[in-house]
Amino acid sequence: MGDPLVWHRLQFAFTIIYHYLFPQLTMGLALLIVVLKARALRSGDEAYNDAARFWIRIFGINFAVGVVTGIPMEFQFGTNWSAFSRYAGGVIGQTLGMEGLFAFFLESTCLGLLVWGEKRLGPKRHFAAALALFLGSWLSGYFITATNGFMQHPVGYTHALDGTLQLASFWAFLLNPWSVAQYAHTMVASVVTASFVMAAVGAYYTLKGLHGTQARIFLNLGVTAGLISSVLVAFPTGDVQGKLVAKHQPVALAAMEGRFESGPRAEINLFGQPNVKERRLDNPVRVPGVLSLLAYGTFSGNVRGLNEFPQDQWPTHIELLYYAFHIMAGLGTLFIGLMGLAMLLRWKGLIHRTRWMLWALMLAFPFPYIATTCGWMTAELGRQPWLIYGLMRTAAGASPTVHAGSTLFTLIGFTGLYFVLGLLFLFLIGREIAHGPVSGAGEVAHG
Amino acid sequence: MAELWFWLVSVMVALYVVMDGFDFGAGALHLVVARTNEERRTVLGAIGPYWDGNEVWLLAAGGSLFLAFPKVLAAGFSGFYLAMFLVVWSLILRGIALEFRSHVQDTLWRAFWDAVFSAASILLPVLLGAALGNVLRGVPLDASGTFELAFFTDFRTGNPVGILDWFTVLAGLFALVALAAHGALFLAWKTDGPVHDRAVRMARSLWIAVVLLWIAATAATASVNPAIFAALPGRPLGWLFSLVALAGLATVFTGLAKGHWLAAFLGSGAFLLGLLAATAACVAPVMLRSTLDPAYDLTLANAASGSHGLRTGLVWWCVGFPLAALYFAMLFRIHRGKAAAAAEGEGY
Numbered sequence: 178m179g180d181p182l183v184w185h186r187l188q189f190a191f192t193i194i195y196h197y198l199f200p201q202l203t204m205g206l207a208l209l210i211v212v213l214k215a216r217a218l219r220s221g222d223e224a225y226n227d228a229a230r231f232w233i234r235i236f237g238i239n240f241a242v243g244v245v246t247g248i249p250m251e252f253q254f255g256t257n258w259s260a261f262s263r264y265a266g267g268v269i270g271q272t273l274g275m276e277g278l279f280a281f282f283l284e285s286t287c288l289g290l291l292v293w294g295e296k297r298l299g300p301k302r303h304f305a306a307a308l309a310l311f312l313g314s315w316l317s318g319y320f321i322t323a324t325n326g327f328m329q330h331p332v333g334y335t336h337a338l339d340g341t342l343q344l345a346s347f348w349a350f351l352l353n354p355w356s357v358a359q360y361a362h363t364m365v366a367s368v369v370t371a372s373f374v375m376a377a378v379g380a381y382y383t384l385k386g387l388h389g390t391q392a393r394i395f396l397n398l399g400v401t402a403g404l405i406s407s408v409l410v411a412f413p414t415g416d417v418q419g420k421l422v423a424k425h426q427p428v429a430l431a432a433m434e435g436r437f438e439s440g441p442r443a444e445i446n447l448f449g450q451p452n453v454k455e456r457r458l459d460n461p462v463r464v465p466g467v468l469s470l471l472a473y474g475t476f477s478g479n480v481r482g483l484n485e486f487p488q489d490q491w492p493t494h495i496e497l498l499y500y501a502f503h504i505m506a507g508l509g510t511l512f513i514g515l516m517g518l519a520m521l522l523r524w525k526g527l528i529h530r531t532r533w534m535l536w537a538l539m540l541a542f543p544f545p546y547i548a549t550t551c552g553w554m555t556a557e558l559g560r561q562p563w564l565i566y567g568l569m570r571t572a573a574g575a576s577p578t579v580h581a582g583s584t585l586f587t588l589i590g591f592t593g594l595y596f597v598l599g600l601l602f603l604f605l606i607g608r609e610i611a612h613g614p615v616s617g618a619g620e621v622a623h624g
Numbered sequence: 625m626a627e628l629w630f631w632l633v634s635v636m637v638a639l640y641v642v643m644d645g646f647d648f649g650a651g652a653l654h655l656v657v658a659r660t661n662e663e664r665r666t667v668l669g670a671i672g673p674y675w676d677g678n679e680v681w682l683l684a685a686g687g688s689l690f691l692a693f694p695k696v697l698a699a700g701f702s703g704f705y706l707a708m709f710l711v712v713w714s715l716i717l718r719g720i721a722l723e724f725r726s727h728v729q730d731t732l733w734r735a736f737w738d739a740v741f742s743a744a745s746i747l748l749p750v751l752l753g754a755a756l757g758n759v760l761r762g763v764p765l766d767a768s769g770t771f772e773l774a775f776f777t778d779f780r781t782g783n784p785v786g787i788l789d790w791f792t793v794l795a796g797l798f799a800l801v802a803l804a805a806h807g808a809l810f811l812a813w814k815t816d817g818p819v820h821d822r823a824v825r826m827a828r829s830l831w832i833a834v835v836l837l838w839i840a841a842t843a844a845t846a847s848v849n850p851a852i853f854a855a856l857p858g859r860p861l862g863w864l865f866s867l868v869a870l871a872g873l874a875t876v877f878t879g880l881a882k883g884h885w886l887a888a889f890l891g892s893g894a895f896l897l898g899l900l901a902a903t904a905a906c907v908a909p910v911m912l913r914s915t916l917d918p919a920y921d922l923t924l925a926n927a928a929s930g931s932h933g934l935r936t937g938l939v940w941w942c943v944g945f946p947l948a949a950l951y952f953a954m955l956f957r958i959h960r961g962k963a964a965a966a967a968e969g970e971g972y
Contacts, residue, residue, distance in 0.1 A: 237723075238723070238727075241719065241720070241723035241724075242720075244676065244719060245715065245716040245719040245720055246716070248683070248712055248715050248716065248719075249709075249712045249716070251683055251686060251687075252686075252701065252708055252709075252711075252712050254690070254697075254701075255690075255697045255698055255700065255701025255702060255708075256701045256702055256705050256708050256709070257702070259697075259698035259699065259701060259702035259770070260698070262690065262694050262697055262698040262701075263694055263695050263698035263699075263769075265694075266690050266691070266694020266695075266697065266698065266929065267691075267694060267929035267930050267933050268933070269690075270687065270688075270690035270691030270692070270694055270929065270933070270937075271691055271933065271936065271937060273687045273690050273691070274684070274687030274688050274690060274691040274937060274941075275687070275940055275944065276683075276687065277680060277683040277684035277685075277686070277687040277688075278684050278687070278940070278941065278944030278945065278947070278948055279940075279944050279947070281680040281683055281684070282677060282680050282684070282947070282948040282951050283947075283951065285676040285677040285679075285680055286677055286951040286952075286954065286955055288676070289672075289673050289676065289677070289955065290958070293672075293673065294958065297958065335930075337930055341694075343929060343930030343932065343933055344929075344930060344932050344933035344936060345932065347936045576698075576702035576705070576770075577702075577768070577770055578702055578703060578705075578770045578771065578772035579702055579705045579772075583705050583706060586706070587705075587706070587709045590709065590713065594713060594716065594717075598716075598720065601720070601724060605724065605727050605728075608727070608728070
């Protein structure tokens with residue numbers, strides 16, 4: 178308890194998981210809003226503008242919470258992880274600096290125009306504002322993913338004389354293959370979240386018999402985008418990401434699967450509990466060969482087990498990593514099934530009358546949030562015990578002058594503040610959904 | 625190259641103070657300059673389109689500091705740990721108050737968020753001013769390049785130093801009054817009616833207080849860190865920016881006398897910008913001064929990133945900075961004219 182490291186890690190984990198509940202919706206929603214605005218512009222159908230206006234209001238509340246919970250993330254590099262910042266700032270300062278200058282200014286300007294400027298801008302320029310907001314938020318996503326990509330798989334750096342890392346090749350750093358793959362996977366996942374939320378609201382209105390036209394638009398777009406993104410998040414983006422883990426972080430892959438023994442025709446574990454002390458998986462339900470195939474594209478691929486690695490290289494929380502990965506992968510598979518069925522019903526024109534499917538869609542929206550959170554936990558727990566893979570251990574990155582009393586103080590502060598923030602957020606979102614989309618060419622904001 | 629980046633970071637910090645400063649100032653005066661719901665909506669409507677973008681200057685400046693001088697960021701942020709989180713929490717509460725207030729038409733809901741917004745807007749300038757005071761006074765940096773500071777010790781400026789002492793509290797007070805005066809001029813320019821009249825009245829007395837506190841803060845700085853003023857004769861940029869600050873101050877008073885509100889507001893922006901830039905010119909090349917031993921100072925030479933990173937950063941900075949400036953020009957153009965309280969059901 179006296180070791181501040183555990184509190185530093187807990188605080189960063191808590192604040193980043195909480196923060197990412199909001200951008201994962203807004204980034205995906207930005208794309209769906211562009212689609213709605215584009216259809217309004219092309220068809221001239223005012224219903225699409227009403228739909229866009231409703232989702233811009235939801236976007237606005239989420240964006241506000243995303244912005245304020247994002248500020249501590251930027252600060253914590255310096256406050257809690259100063260040894261890491263000192264060591265790697267010469268490299269990751271590039272992407273963090275670019276995010277401010279290229280993405281945040283664009284986002285804050287365009288959101289203002291989108292929310293307050295529909296009348297002043299006219300339809301075409303209002304569409305342009307939506308497009309620019311989408312661009313800004315997806316750009317911001319890239320810069321931060323590239324920062325994480327460097328921590329997962331450092332490239333483009335050199336060691337300076339004083340031992341710190343410095344930039345050697347900007348393009349190698351920026352176009353790190355790990356960052357590109359992780360970005361694609363992350364962004365598609367954010368579309369999954371947004372689609373599920375849109376479909377859930379559509380299903381809710383349909384079941385209640387409210388806002389007929391809007392409910393239909395939400396359901397149709399939510400299900401279509403939901404199916405496309407659910408497939409893409411697994412294949413090719415998740416697949417590529419998995420192969421990178423197998424290649425560059427084999428010990429993380431072994432821990433994700435609770436695999437202790439090495440060998441070809443490695444099985445995938447659908448179920449089971451990792452028993453790290455006894456070095457085995459309890460109660461396993463297995464499909465032989467699949468893990469070799471997924472990791473190396475052939476059944477004969479040798480997937481190394483944890484026994485092959487020295488214990489000080491093992492991820493520090495193997496059990497949590499194992500469950501995080503399995504929950505993500507399991508939910509991802511279910512998403513394809515649910516959205517595939519919903520799409521079938523949509524094609525047959527039955528979805529608006531199939532009550533069990535509407536119930537399922539309405540209740541499904543929390544699961545992409547869970548899957549995304551588990552996905553990031555897989556990435557970050559799999560990176561352990563390294564802060565920068567192979568270069569700096571997590572224990573070496575914390576601020577040397579900040580003691581456990583200070584860290585726990587701020588962690589307690591965040592817990593209280595974020596609890597209140599969460600209540601307020603749910604209250605406001607609940608009001609918006611109860612209020613519903615209203616027709617008319619009014620401004621987006623209402624009292 | 626390190627010196628160029630020192631100036632880029634300084635300019636961005638100064639821009640942050642000038643830009644977010646006017647909405648901090650408006651917020652600090654919020655409860656007194658606007659009494660009715662209609663008047664308060666006028667204040668919020670005036671800063672509404674800008675405050676979020678203004679705050680981005682903080683993140684952009686922080687990002688540039690991270691890129692160019694990671695050792696300064698690492699030492700400073702971890703050394704001021706608890707004070708940093710006071711800043712973070714105040715920024716969170718202030719942002720939430722601004723965004724959430726308009727969503728519910730209820731007098732208690734709005735009174736609550738008005739109070740939160742105003743309290744956070746008062747606390748933030750004090751904290752930022754105290755932070756600048758700490759940089760000027762120095763912090764107990766040791767051979768490892770780190771330090772740890774208590775919130776307060778004995779309120780004296782000698783070792784052991786604390787974040788708050790008589791000097792840094794004075795700096796915080798000066799920052800609060802200066803930004804309140806700056807915000808009053810923004811409201812005088814951007815609003816009409818009772819809010820405008822009260823803002824003008826407040827600006828008149830606040831700017832006299834600014835001059836008095838400026839003299840006091842300058843004298844205090846000379847006693848706490850005499851090296852700054854000893855360096856001034858050899859720093860032409862220091863002279864130049866001091867003149868900018870003085871010219872800004874003169875513009876404020878003539879603008880206030882003649883009713884040229886925009887001129888007065890621009891003058892106060894020039895005053896703040898000049899003051900901060902002159903300070904930067906005089907402290908360079910020291911970025912973070914050690915109270916223990918000058919050998920432990922973090923300087924341009926020993927804190928800068930590698931030259932390849934600095935050159936690369938400069939390339940994209942030269943693209944990104946004009947873009948950011950363009951967005952702001954666009955924002956001010958679209959929202960030109962006086963801000964009125966939006967009709968109930970619309971806007972703030």
